[in-house]
Amino acid sequence: MSNEREKVRMQHRGRGPMGRGMQPGEKPKDLKSSLGKLLSYIGNFKAAIIVVMIFAAASTVFNVIGPKTLGKATTALSEGLMAKIQGTGSIDFTYIGQILLFVxxxxxxxxAFNFIQGWIMTGVTQKICYRMRKEISxxxxxxxxxxxxxxxxGEVLSRITxxxxTLGQGLNQSITTIITSVATLVGVLIMMLSISPLMTLIAIVILPISMALISFVVKKSQKYFKDQQEYLGHxxxxxxxxxxxxxxxKAFNREKDTIEEFNRTNEILYQSAWKSQFLSGMMQPIMMFVGNLGYAAVALSGGLLAIRGxxxxxxxxxxxxxxxNFTQPIQQIAQVINQVQSMAAASERVFEFLNEEEEDQTVEHPADVSAVTGTVDFDHVQFGYNPDQTIIKDxxxxxxPGQKIAIVGPTGAGKTTMVKLLMRFYDVNSGSIKLDGHxxxxxxxRELRDAFGMVLQDTWLFKGTIMENIRYGRLEATDEEVIAAAKAAHADHFIKTLPGGYQMELNEDASNVSQGQKQLLTIARAILADNKILILDEATSSVDTRTEVTIQKxxxxxxxxxxxxxxxxxxxTIRNADLILVMKDGDIVEQGNHEELLEKNGFYANLYNSQFEDVVA
Structure with missing residues (x-):
């Protein structure tokens, strides 16, 4: 039942049943491919990353030399104690002090090197995130x-934010940790071999066990990290x-249903999140246990070798x-595996967005829109949002030029779709739409849309002053031109009654003004834009009848x-139109002016008269 309600809700909003972005049935993310794309993407910062690797290696070199050098102080101390007990010498504190200062x-x-490489890597990470957000924008x-x-x-915003x-945090923490851990492993291995190859062999035995455990846990947790990132978007x-x-x-008392729907999605997110975190969290204690086994084996063998001299x-x-130090980098790598997986999941979602199909923005030899007079021809236009569902048939x-064209018809006839085709929000499947013969x-x-001014039924205003919202139609307009446009739209009076007038700040969804007032502001914006062709999609639907008459003038x-x-x-509202196109089921069934269509006593006459019929109980 839940799936059916979701399908109906998406279709009601003009979306297909697959309108929620990524679906649970989609193929799992490819970790290897995702990391490959990410490494390719950050190729511009190759020099900085090489510097980070060099500084990480330098930090590791100084760090791994320390224990062996410090061991000399321990040896000197133990030999001095033995000599003092036997009465053949004393402890050389000067030598030991020099060693400690050197360490x-x-x-x-x-x-210092670790700090510098961390500082560079943080800068690189932020630049990558900045570049990625810029490309997304x-x-x-x-x-x-x-x-x-x-x-x-929310699904789109989740990918952007x-x-x-997640990608930035993963890059900043995991890459630095991995570089340092790998460098530490190599450096420590060399130092261990220089002390005792046999003890090194014993210590290395734990590696295959560690890697097998890590591989097992990563394989089990990867799908949960994928679900976690996906349902975070939902x-x-x-x-x-x-x-x-x-x-x-609230008006329809759907709080309970809404909470239940949220809880279902949240439960899936919760299950995937705790499973992924639990499995990744198991890696550290498992690695510590394996490491302690190796630690005990090394201590035992080392004692036997020391007895033999x-x-x-x-x-x-x-x-x-x-x-x-040998097991610690393995544990650190185990800790950041979950970050790497989240980073890979996030990067794949971002790259999916960046690789989405784009509109053809430019043509090789574009027609000149500046000379457009307003002649429009629809020539056997055929269109459907889905290839197998044709909405506009013929x-x-x-x-x-200069004509006022009214497009009328029942809901779903294709009226708004024709406007979207005219402005090339979509391209026709067959036929053509011509503007001045082109x-x-x-x-x-962009040039084509500059020729159109539009006022939609769904108003859109942004957070800013009323002056700024009207000026959005023509950014270079003066305050006097903005006020003149507001007066022409009959919005000046109500604007002056608001606190702050034209400088009043609208909130994010402009809920501090009424729906009708929002409509007037968008009409003022269209008047200010002064375009050659106007599109008014139910432009006066949210104003009262008295205001509608004034706006109509x-x-x-x-x-x-x-x-x-x-x-x-x-x-x-469209009785004075030069031409009325009556649409039904994607076709024009009648056309003419108001009087001509009424005389035909056809579909338009029925539509028109039905608005004035009295409902008889």
Whole structure:
């Protein structure tokens, strides 16, 4: 039942049943491929990473020399004690002091190199995240409308915010740790071999056991990390969706259903999160247990070799420290495996976004949009959002410059779809749409859309002042031009009654003004833009009847001399249109002016008269 309700809800919002982005049935992420793409992506920072590796190696060299050097002090101390007990000598504190100062210098140098490589790596990580966010920002402006209409806002935002943040944290912590750990392993191995190959062999025996355990745990936990990252995106989408529609949810008493839906998604996230964290958390105690076994074996063998006089007491002390340092990087690698997996999962989601299909932004020899007069021809247009579902079957119409064209019809007839095709949010499947004799596909998309002004039923205002929101139509407009546009849209009066007037700050969803006032502001924005062709999609749907009449007069003045497309459900608002296109099931069933269509007493007449019929109980 839950899946059916989700499907209906997505279809109601104009999305297909697969509209939630990544689905649970999608193939698992490829860890190797994801890391390969990430390494290729950070290739521009190769020099900086090489410097990090050199500094990490230098830090490791100073760090691994310390125990063996310190072992000399232990040997000198033990030999001095023995000599003092036998009465043949004393402890050379000066020599021991020199060794301790030298060791202190080694560790200071190691810490300095480690600090520098950490500082460089942090800078590289932030630059990579900055570059990635910049590319995502540019990518958004080149992506087709169908991508955003098939996914929730939260799903897209999760890739831009959560996934990039996860990627940045993983790069900053895991890469530095891995480089340092590998360098430490190599350095410690060399030092251990220089002390005793036999003891080194005993210590190395633990490696295959460690690697087998790590491989087993990684294999088990990878799918849970994938689910964790995926359902984090779903959770973000639900929270964003519920927050935006909380008034509707309360009005229909759907709080319980909403919470239940959230809990189901949250339960999946919880299960995948605790399993992934539990499995990755098991690696450290397992590695510590295996490491302690090796530690005990080394201590026993070292004692036997010291009794035989093969190695000194200081060498045993140094070797025991090296064994600890030998297992520690393995434990560190085990700890960051979960970060690497999360980083790989996040990077794949980001790269999926960056590799999405883009719109053709430019053409080789674009038509000149500056000379457009407003002639529009729809020539046997055929279109469907899905190849097997045709919405516009055969749409043909000729629009002369300066005409006011009304497109009417029942819900789902394809009225708004025609506008989307006209502005090339989508391309037609067959046929063509021509602007002044040029196919709209012959124009650069940005230049083509500069020719259109649009006012939609769904208003969009951003966080900022009212002045800034109106000026969005033409950024170089002066304050006087903005105010003149507001007066033409009959918005000036209510703006002056608001606290702060034109400088009043709208909040993020502009809920501190009414829906009708928001509509007036978007109309003022379109008036200010002063485009050659106007598109009004239910532009007066959210204002009262009295204001609608006033706005209609302003619109008539605005549309004079411009080609205008008006989509309307209230047919009384388009009686003065030069041409009315009546759509039904994706086709034009009637066309003509208001009087001509009423005389035909056909589909339009039925639509028009039905709005004035009295409902008889």
């Amino acid at each position: 202190l210098g080694l560790y200071v140098c190691s810490a 540019r990518k958004i402006n080149r992506m087709p409308m169908k991508y955003f209409e098939s996914r929730t806002y 959560n996934d990039v943040d 959770i973000n989408g639900q929270v964003e969706e519920v927050y935006g529609g909380h008034l509707v949810i 093969t190695i000194t007491i200081g060498d045993i002390q140094a070797f025991i420290q090296y064994v600890k 749409f043909s119409a000729h629009v002369k 196919d709209v596909r012959d124009f650069n998309r 302003a619109m008539d003045n605005l549309m004079r001399g411009r080609t205008s497309f008006v989509i309307a459900h209230r047919l009384s």
